[in-house]
Amino acid sequence: GGSGGTAATQPAATSPQGSAGTPARDKLIVAIPETPTYVDPHIQATIGTFRVVTQIFDRLVELDADMNLVPTLAESWDIKDATTTVFHLRKGVKFHDGNTMTAEDVKYSLERCIASAGVNYNYLIISEINVIDENTVEIVTSEPCSVLLYRLTLDAASIVSKAAAESTSDFNAAPVGCGPFKFVSWELGGDITLAAFEDYWAGASPIKTLVFKTIPESISRTVALETGEVDIAYDLSATDFATVEANPKLKMATTTSGTVWYVGANVKDPILSKKEVRQAMAHAINKQDFITLTFNGNATDASNTMMSPYLMGYAPDLVTYDYDVEKGKALLAEAGYPNGFSCTLYVQDAQIYKDASVALQEALRQIGITVEIKSMDGATFTSATSKGEHQLFFMSKTSIDPDSMLRAMYSEDSLGASGNRTFYVVPEIDQMLDEALATTDSEHAKDLYKQIQAIVAEDVPLYPLAVEYLNVGMQSDVNGFKLYPGKTHYIYGTHIGE
Amino acid sequence: MADNILEVKHLKKYFKTNRGTLHAVDDVNFSIRKGETLGLVGESGCGKSTIGRLILGLHSATSGEILFNGQDICKADAQQMHDLRRQMQIIFQDPFSSLNPRMSISEIIGEPLIIHKMVSSRAELDKRVLELMDVVGLSQRLENSYPHELDGGRRQRVGIARALSLTPQFIMCDEPVSSLDVSIQAQVLNLLKDLQAEFGLTYLFITHDLSVVKYFSDKIAVMYLGQLVETSASDELFRNTLHPYSQALLSAIPEPRAHHKMQRVKLTGELTSPINPEPGCRFAKRCLYAAPYCTGQDPTLQDFGDNHFCACFRAEELRKEAAGIEE
Amino acid sequence: MYKFILKRLFMLIPVLLGVSFIVFTIMSLTPGDPVQLYLGDNYSQEAHDQISEELGLNDPFLIRYAKYVFNALQGDLGNTYSTKRPVTTEIFARFPATVRLAGAALFFAIAVGMPLGIVSAVKQYSLTDNASMLVALLGVSMPNFWLGIMLILLLAANLGIFPASGDAGFKSLVLPAITLSANSLATITRMTRSSMLEIIRQDYIRTARAKGLRESVVVFRHALRNAMIPIITSAGLQFGFALGGAVLVETVFSWPGIGRLLVDAIKLKDTPLVLGLVLVMAVSFTVINLIIDILYAFFDPRVKAQYK
Amino acid sequence: MNFMTTITTTTIVKRRKKKSQFVMVWERLKQNRLAVAGLVILSVIVLAAIFANLLFDYEAMAVRQNASIRLNPPSSEHWLGTDEVGRDILARIVFGARISLPVAFATILIAAVIGGLLGAIAGYGSRTADNIIMRIMDMFLAIPSTLLAIAIVATLGSSIRNLLIAIAVSNIPPFARIIRSSVITIRNEEFIEAAQAIGANDRRIIFKHILPNAMAPMIVQATMCIAGSVLSIASLSFLGLGIQPPTPEWGSMLSNGRQYIRVAWWVCTFPGIAIMLTILSLNLLGDGLRDALDPKLKN
Amino acid sequence: MENLLEIKNLTVEYHTQGEIVHAVNGLSLNLRQGESLGLVGETGAGKTTTALSILQLVADPPGKIMGGEIFFDGVDLLKTKKSLLRSVRGNKISMIFQDPMTSLNPVYSVGFQIAEVIQLHENCSKEEARRKAEEMLEMVGIPKERYEEYPHQFSGGMKQRVVIAMSVACSPQIILADEPTTALDVTIQAQVLELMNDLKEKLHTSLLLITHDLGVVAQVCDRVAIMYSGEIVEQGTIPEVFDHPAHPYTIGLFGSIPTLSMESTKLTPIEGQMPDPTELPAGCNFSPRCPYARAECHSKKPGVTRIPGEATHELRCFALGWEQPDETLMEVIKRGR
Numbered sequence A: 001g002g003s004g005g006t007a008a009t010q011p012a013a014t015s016p017q018g019s020a021g022t023p024a025r026d027k028l029i030v031a032i033p034e035t036p037t038y039v040d041p042h043i044q045a046t047i048g049t050f051r052v053v054t055q056i057f058d059r060l061v062e063l064d065a066d067m068n069l070v071p072t073l074a075e076s077w078d079i080k081d082a083t084t085t086v087f088h089l090r091k092g093v094k095f096h097d098g099n100t101m102t103a104e105d106v107k108y109s110l111e112r113c114i115a116s117a118g119v120n121y122n123y124l125i126i127s128e129i130n131v132i133d134e135n136t137v138e139i140v141t142s143e144p145c146s147v148l149l150y151r152l153t154l155d156a157a158s159i160v161s162k163a164a165a166e167s168t169s170d171f172n173a174a175p176v177g178c179g180p181f182k183f184v185s186w187e188l189g190g191d192i193t194l195a196a197f198e199d200y201w202a203g204a205s206p207i208k209t210l211v212f213k214t215i216p217e218s219i220s221r222t223v224a225l226e227t228g229e230v231d232i233a234y235d236l237s238a239t240d241f242a243t244v245e246a247n248p249k250l251k252m253a254t255t256t257s258g259t260v261w262y263v264g265a266n267v268k269d270p271i272l273s274k275k276e277v278r279q280a281m282a283h284a285i286n287k288q289d290f291i292t293l294t295f296n297g298n299a300t301d302a303s304n305t306m307m308s309p310y311l312m313g314y315a316p317d318l319v320t321y322d323y324d325v326e327k328g329k330a331l332l333a334e335a336g337y338p339n340g341f342s343c344t345l346y347v348q349d350a351q352i353y354k355d356a357s358v359a360l361q362e363a364l365r366q367i368g369i370t371v372e373i374k375s376m377d378g379a380t381f382t383s384a385t386s387k388g389e390h391q392l393f394f395m396s397k398t399s400i401d402p403d404s405m406l407r408a409m410y411s412e413d414s415l416g417a418s419g420n421r422t423f424y425v426v427p428e429i430d431q432m433l434d435e436a437l438a439t440t441d442s443e444h445a446k447d448l449y450k451q452i453q454a455i456v457a458e459d460v461p462l463y464p465l466a467v468e469y470l471n472v473g474m475q476s477d478v479n480g481f482k483l484y485p486g487k488t489h490y491i492y493g494t495h496i497g498e
Numbered sequence B: 001m002a003d004n005i006l007e008v009k010h011l012k013k014y015f016k017t018n019r020g021t022l023h024a025v026d027d028v029n030f031s032i033r034k035g036e037t038l039g040l041v042g043e044s045g046c047g048k049s050t051i052g053r054l055i056l057g058l059h060s061a062t063s064g065e066i067l068f069n070g071q072d073i074c075k076a077d078a079q080q081m082h083d084l085r086r087q088m089q090i091i092f093q094d095p096f097s098s099l100n101p102r103m104s105i106s107e108i109i110g111e112p113l114i115i116h117k118m119v120s121s122r123a124e125l126d127k128r129v130l131e132l133m134d135v136v137g138l139s140q141r142l143e144n145s146y147p148h149e150l151d152g153g154r155r156q157r158v159g160i161a162r163a164l165s166l167t168p169q170f171i172m173c174d175e176p177v178s179s180l181d182v183s184i185q186a187q188v189l190n191l192l193k194d195l196q197a198e199f200g201l202t203y204l205f206i207t208h209d210l211s212v213v214k215y216f217s218d219k220i221a222v223m224y225l226g227q228l229v230e231t232s233a234s235d236e237l238f239r240n241t242l243h244p245y246s247q248a249l250l251s252a253i254p255e256p257r258a259h260h261k262m263q264r265v266k267l268t269g270e271l272t273s274p275i276n277p278e279p280g281c282r283f284a285k286r287c288l289y290a291a292p293y294c295t296g297q298d299p300t301l302q303d304f305g306d307n308h309f310c311a312c313f314r315a316e317e318l319r320k321e322a323a324g325i326e327e
Numbered sequence C: 001m002y003k004f005i006l007k008r009l010f011m012l013i014p015v016l017l018g019v020s021f022i023v024f025t026i027m028s029l030t031p032g033d034p035v036q037l038y039l040g041d042n043y044s045q046e047a048h049d050q051i052s053e054e055l056g057l058n059d060p061f062l063i064r065y066a067k068y069v070f071n072a073l074q075g076d077l078g079n080t081y082s083t084k085r086p087v088t089t090e091i092f093a094r095f096p097a098t099v100r101l102a103g104a105a106l107f108f109a110i111a112v113g114m115p116l117g118i119v120s121a122v123k124q125y126s127l128t129d130n131a132s133m134l135v136a137l138l139g140v141s142m143p144n145f146w147l148g149i150m151l152i153l154l155l156a157a158n159l160g161i162f163p164a165s166g167d168a169g170f171k172s173l174v175l176p177a178i179t180l181s182a183n184s185l186a187t188i189t190r191m192t193r194s195s196m197l198e199i200i201r202q203d204y205i206r207t208a209r210a211k212g213l214r215e216s217v218v219v220f221r222h223a224l225r226n227a228m229i230p231i232i233t234s235a236g237l238q239f240g241f242a243l244g245g246a247v248l249v250e251t252v253f254s255w256p257g258i259g260r261l262l263v264d265a266i267k268l269k270d271t272p273l274v275l276g277l278v279l280v281m282a283v284s285f286t287v288i289n290l291i292i293d294i295l296y297a298f299f300d301p302r303v304k305a306q307y308k
Numbered sequence D: 001m002n003f004m005t006t007i008t009t010t011t012i013v014k015r016r017k018k019k020s021q022f023v024m025v026w027e028r029l030k031q032n033r034l035a036v037a038g039l040v041i042l043s044v045i046v047l048a049a050i051f052a053n054l055l056f057d058y059e060a061m062a063v064r065q066n067a068s069i070r071l072n073p074p075s076s077e078h079w080l081g082t083d084e085v086g087r088d089i090l091a092r093i094v095f096g097a098r099i100s101l102p103v104a105f106a107t108i109l110i111a112a113v114i115g116g117l118l119g120a121i122a123g124y125g126s127r128t129a130d131n132i133i134m135r136i137m138d139m140f141l142a143i144p145s146t147l148l149a150i151a152i153v154a155t156l157g158s159s160i161r162n163l164l165i166a167i168a169v170s171n172i173p174p175f176a177r178i179i180r181s182s183v184i185t186i187r188n189e190e191f192i193e194a195a196q197a198i199g200a201n202d203r204r205i206i207f208k209h210i211l212p213n214a215m216a217p218m219i220v221q222a223t224m225c226i227a228g229s230v231l232s233i234a235s236l237s238f239l240g241l242g243i244q245p246p247t248p249e250w251g252s253m254l255s256n257g258r259q260y261i262r263v264a265w266w267v268c269t270f271p272g273i274a275i276m277l278t279i280l281s282l283n284l285l286g287d288g289l290r291d292a293l294d295p296k297l298k299n
Numbered sequence E: 001m002e003n004l005l006e007i008k009n010l011t012v013e014y015h016t017q018g019e020i021v022h023a024v025n026g027l028s029l030n031l032r033q034g035e036s037l038g039l040v041g042e043t044g045a046g047k048t049t050t051a052l053s054i055l056q057l058v059a060d061p062p063g064k065i066m067g068g069e070i071f072f073d074g075v076d077l078l079k080t081k082k083s084l085l086r087s088v089r090g091n092k093i094s095m096i097f098q099d100p101m102t103s104l105n106p107v108y109s110v111g112f113q114i115a116e117v118i119q120l121h122e123n124c125s126k127e128e129a130r131r132k133a134e135e136m137l138e139m140v141g142i143p144k145e146r147y148e149e150y151p152h153q154f155s156g157g158m159k160q161r162v163v164i165a166m167s168v169a170c171s172p173q174i175i176l177a178d179e180p181t182t183a184l185d186v187t188i189q190a191q192v193l194e195l196m197n198d199l200k201e202k203l204h205t206s207l208l209l210i211t212h213d214l215g216v217v218a219q220v221c222d223r224v225a226i227m228y229s230g231e232i233v234e235q236g237t238i239p240e241v242f243d244h245p246a247h248p249y250t251i252g253l254f255g256s257i258p259t260l261s262m263e264s265t266k267l268t269p270i271e272g273q274m275p276d277p278t279e280l281p282a283g284c285n286f287s288p289r290c291p292y293a294r295a296e297c298h299s300k301k302p303g304v305t306r307i308p309g310e311a312t313h314e315l316r317c318f319a320l321g322w323e324q325p326d327e328t329l330m331e332v333i334k335r336g337r
């Protein structure tokens, strides 16, 4: 990293934006690893997409960096009954096209979201959206839903301008929201440019131009930071942290994410259906080593739960599986496989999967399980695992609410493609999930979630291994940037210089 | 005629060029009897090699027939052609470019034997190749040499040995001895003669050396710009030259004697291009005896007795004139 | 010659039909469901049905292909599955960048490779020969991305001469072009050397020398033209491949070309996009190869005679 | 029939031992120092690959992960250092040769033979044959090799053999074009006419007369292709086609190691050097062979 | 007259795999200004190699000029600078190659190849060079319309004429003509030889004419040198050599020519084969085939002697010095031809 540091003493004028010395630097360039597919929030939810979309649109409520709900377009809300919530909208909020945001827009936006197959899975529970008056809107769910507010913080729940969306056939080419930045241009395959929205309800951003630049290779993102070509770069490789930190011109921010990586077992498989086998496997894995090998240390132990610490009902280490090869072997023998067995491990064809699969293979080898790694492209992987062709598989899941996480992982509702690729079904868990969703008593819900976690921690149909860290590198004069665990980050609030 | 090994009828070969059609061979008729040698002489570029190539099926004729033992070469399929090539061979005019630079001398000479399965073993092949090399006077030392290591004369002898290897019935010799010194030339010509006597070989013999032609051929055909202008028995032609071009040709032979300056007929006048030629005698522009009626219409070969044919409108006239003067 | 060109262009039709059919078959026979990829990890069966109806995936294979061909004939290559934009829009937004990169790389490869090859052929076994061959070998054996990263670290990160990423003007073209050209440069250098070596010993080179021509004229005018055919063939191939997109170089330098688009499209089973890209490549290759074939005739009159 | 009966010949002089083409080429090759160097390097690599088992314990050195020694620089214990999961790089390189070398050779062999043949037929045969073959080649050039690999693996299953087929198939068209380009000039030479005149059939003309004269570009293309095929194994195994971890393989070692390039240069440098040495030696050998096959250079 | 070209003791070898071909062995030769010298000899005698050595065009590898000097205008061409050599080549000394078919560049039109040398040495414009090249083509009997055609469209003789046109185009001081008329019919041959004669008369061009056609030598040359196995075995003026050939090889050579007046059906070649140039005999190179050879011929190399009574007639043979001359040989020499 020293070399980067010495070069940095050169004036940063080498950066294309030049004007390093001038105090009024108001253009911010953000390097993102993947290009968004859409800038319309209601089509598809991918990380590439919402890194940009978040800046253009606002939602009714928002999560802050500590995962607390904060009012946004809704100034306040009342929970009328178990299924009905009333939102009081902020007045005088302007869309980029100059129109004022009203309850109609909210209704329109949420209905638009529900109508879109790509993003609606979290919102199908909403049965009615009623406009009470211009600034009041009521959302009714078909069943009690304690996590509704959390879901409304997601990009899919972005509020779009009804007028704009109805008047154009291609909203994606000219999105209009009421967020802090408005859309300017998008060169396919190239940069996306946004501009500060001067009439933003919370005040215009000091960053006047915001550019998202796709730089897929992590090392190139680091270099772009070093050369000053970009101001912020997401997802640096852990191997570059030291370099960046050593560079006085740069700084880093990290936080734990809501993304949990796990290894799953297909419980329909005759061998893997045995709990002892799965437990034996858990004993064979040295999670610390695994994190070092797979994430270069850039993650933390998942504590045998799929929930991340921010989530309601987070209950770590209810059952623990120490790294203990002997115990693992004993369990295997108990299950009837004293000499181990061989099985397949399905992974996708990206580096992290590959690293993880090799580490898992090595771990399981210690207790006599021969793992054959089958890596495949994403398309094949999703379809194969949703059909249950696999024995073991390695995957991750991100969630910001306990229900969607646990339901996707362990419920009968989501067998196969919807998330439950272990095909693990316990009616009790399904009941508890429904109950937790319905209750308005959060303590009760927490308790239920804890119980579920306890069951699955014992059964280990899937073994949570690591919670990924999020990181971002930036120029040291970039201030105010907050890293959110949910992978969406608000640029608003960021400024350059003091 | 049954004993004609080769009959060429109305043979034409035109090449397309940028500036028009080049009449390389234009309506040529002749035949060769088994065991005979036909000498083909003519101005450089008049189409001799092209005729040779056509006979061997290396060019496809624009029109006409080439009957080899009664079989039309122009219509032969691949298998027939393969069999025909066992019977007829060619010695190329250019001894160097017709040899594969990546094959050694013995490989080149032995190849026809392998192709036509004329030898049954490696040893037999080697033996035959060495015999052939010996026959044409190539020392054994050269068997592993490559063509570029040889001098011009030896290259030519490699080509000859290759043609002889199949002991064909007919050999098309395109200036086979041009690069040989007279001693080797004598050796090779003797060899060809001996083979003819022994096996009844037939030759179509293209050369510029008229003394060789006279020595070697039974019949001679004289060509000018794609057409035959005179054919006759060899002695007869030298004795009784009819066509003005043939006369010019014969007068230009240099004699290998000191103090002997030749009296050649100088050809002057505009060169006729073979590209899109106009009808009429193609020699007319350079002919000492040309008359106005020589152009406009193609002359045809006419019989002057003794199997002596000549394509000249004024041949009869000139013959009488010449006879008159001599009298 | 015009007839020749027309005939060859006419043959684009069967080529395009053939390619599209093959690709269509591959795309539909290989596992993986584009709808699933489109919807992500969580979705309902209704959503799946709805999307696959939208994308027209419910028809039988042949009907889908026929529809595709029918639309394609009218210039409509469909919309991509992933972005829903017209395939042509997606491709042509990136194609110019690809052409620029490929062109620059080819230019660099030829401008450096041919002289190197010539010099080492003329001075066979000399130090120059060995040195330029070493350069060529480094070029070919150094994996693209590796070279790219090295260049970035050295020239962008440490010296700051060139930008590390993106497509903004000439400066940003330099590093990716050099990286991409490394392989072609090596191939062209060696092709040049080896075919010059064949030619330089021909008799007509001796003739040229006998005329008293300067060695450079002998080499460039008399030898090079004869040696050109294999050289332009391999240059054409390299250019074709570069036009098909240079995934690794594009990744390392964040170059907005079609290479990554293609790889992503394949991974996402975005059939219309893959088809569109392959068709573009088929056209490129056909046209390049046609140009190369015409160049053959330009360089060698004997080949020209064959085209008549 | 025999001329000898009628013609007096000079006595046959002592026969020099006739050497086979192979022996002659070998002798010429031996005189080329660079080619010999290439041969030596290649032999070392091949031998190391063959006797890899004797040199290293596969399980312990090349497969077993050891988080405590990850990314160790070259030392007396691990000559070339360890990789990101603590495996010995030297051992992995040596075992990797067992995959990379055969795949590279086999693909080139297949591609050169089929591509060379198709190119020769296209260049020498009729216009129609030329058009058909070359247009099919155009088609295959246009189909991305990853797609081809996916198709082949999807229909034939995933294995090293099928990976090899996939790489070979995508290497055929370039060969065909290169060979065709040489053939269309060589077919105009008079010695081809001469071969026709002695009755050689097309097959013989192509194999005996045309291809030996088209050897030079073929050798260059082949040696160049080797690099490409070693690296494409890597990109294909990335797509999950073919070689699966933890089997060591040069291309994947190289590309996995690239993220450590700044902190642990040895991880991707040494596999890179292994690939380079292989290609270098093959090229030296190829060049030497080219020269040895050229009778004009025999010396 | 001054010697324009003087070759002294030229030795050229070809080094092929394990063998050394002694192509030219200590050859000495003079060529005066305006003189035509015929160089005649058996195939493989080293004629082409000699001519190539003068311009240093012997392929290396495998050819090596091992020793000797070649003076042109007082300068040793073997030791001179490259640039000087270039200004000599094609301009002052030009060469007509033996194999015209491969000596022409297949990818340039024949006209261009002639014009090129003109433009190079005469410093004239493109158009002028073209005009002159067309003129040259006509001069060798090729219609100028065929300027743009390529070598493969030409017949063997036409290519040869192109090569001739190329080498006489710059009116050189010396023309090295290596079998320049083998592919030409006699009328064109006469025309070409006349062209050279014109040059000789007008510009005092010297000609080294390598040929097998003794008729041509008789018509064109002033002197003739007979070469055998890399050496000159006999040289003299045309009458000297043609009327009284003295070397047994020369005698054999004349004996093998077919003539128009000849009636016999069999030609008489010289017996035997040329010696193996990789293993030359210890004595006189011709001794193995020489009908007159005696013991000393097989063991010692003969030197060059002037034939008594003749001005320039030189011979490399022991026979003249024998105390007991060979009757038949003397008979042949005296009788002459």
Ligand SMILES: Nc1ncnc2c1ncn2[C@@H]1O[C@H](COP(=O)(O)OP(=O)(O)OP(=O)(O)O)[C@@H](O)[C@H]1O
Residues within 6 Å of the ligand: B148, B149, B150, B151, B152, B153, B154, B179, E014, E015, E016, E021, E022, E023, E041, E042, E043, E044, E045, E046, E047, E048, E049, E050, E059, E062, E063, E098, E277
């Ligand atoms: N490149 C070469 N490699 C090996 N030997 C060669 C090479 N070139 C010529 N020779 C040999 O050198 C000797 C002299 O050859 P040269 O071409 O000078 O003969 P020449 O007198 O011109 O014969 P010809 O009249 O047949 O052309 C011959 O024995 C020939 O085989």
Ligand SMILES: Nc1ncnc2c1ncn2[C@@H]1O[C@H](COP(=O)(O)OP(=O)(O)OP(=O)(O)O)[C@@H](O)[C@H]1O
Residues within 6 Å of the ligand: B015, B016, B017, B022, B023, B024, B043, B044, B045, B046, B047, B048, B049, B050, B051, B093, B274, E152, E153, E154, E155, E156, E157, E158, E183, E184, E185
């Ligand atoms: N492939 C070709 N393309 C175009 N024209 C050609 C071709 N081959 C030969 N010709 C032309 O055909 C005519 C006859 O050529 P051919 O080679 O038959 O002459 P030739 O009688 O053998 O002459 P020479 O005695 O000089 O060898 C010439 O004008 C020549 O230019």
Ligand SMILES: [Mg+2]
Residues within 6 Å of the ligand: B048, B049, B050, B093, B174, E155, E156, E157
């Ligand atoms: Mg001819």
Ligand SMILES: [Mg+2]
Residues within 6 Å of the ligand: B151, B152, B153, E047, E048, E049, E098, E178
């Ligand atoms: Mg010669």
